[in-house]
Amino acid sequence: MQDSIFSLFQTLLPAFIVAVIAYYFxxxxxxxxxxxxxxxxxxxxxxxxxxxxxxxxxxxxLFLERIKPASLVVRTKPGNMTKADYEQTLIAAIELEFExxxxxxxxxxxxxxxxxxxxxxxxxxxxxxxxxxxxVATADALREAILNDLMDKxxxxxxxxxxxxxxxxxxx
Numbered sequence: 635m636q637d638s639i640f641s642l643f644q645t646l647l648p649a650f651i652v653a654v655i656a657y658y659f660x661x662x663x664x665x666x667x668x669x670x671x672x673x674x675x676x677x678x679x680x681x682x683x684x685x686x687x688x689x690x691x692x693x694x695x696l697f698l699e700r701i702k703p704a705s706l707v708v709r710t711k712p713g714n715m716t717k718a719d720y721e722q723t724l725i726a727a728i729e730l731e732f733e734x735x736x737x738x739x740x741x742x743x744x745x746x747x748x749x750x751x752x753x754x755x756x757x758x759x760x761x762x763x764x765x766x767x768x769x770v771a772t773a774d775a776l777r778e779a780i781l782n783d784l785m786d787k788x789x790x791x792x793x794x795x796x797x798x799x800x801x802x803x804x805x806x
Contacts, residue, residue: 712773
């Protein structure tokens, strides 16, 4: 009886070892195959989404250029508005541009979108600060003051555009 158990053990032990080795190699092969498929899928999806992401970055640069106070006041003439009306018109133009580009946040990083929002808010804040000046009494004076104030400083949009360029360079 012991010889038959020993003989059975001698027969089953090599079969068990072969089965374990086969399982190890098969599972390793399946994991590698899954990784390969996933890599190919990601590479294909990146190739398809890259043009969309690039278009989003382009639109955001255009947004930043359009809300740059110097270009904003050139595009938006005060006409016969009051100072307060002109201030509100400039702010409404910025908000409208922002709302028009709000979907672009899907294609950029969270940090990038936070920079875009900060630039929008900073630009609005700068316009309000210039408008609060006692030296500014009319819409034309506000327009002139905005241009003069920002000629001395770098526009927040310029910093954000540099950030966007760096993020686009990281894509490649």
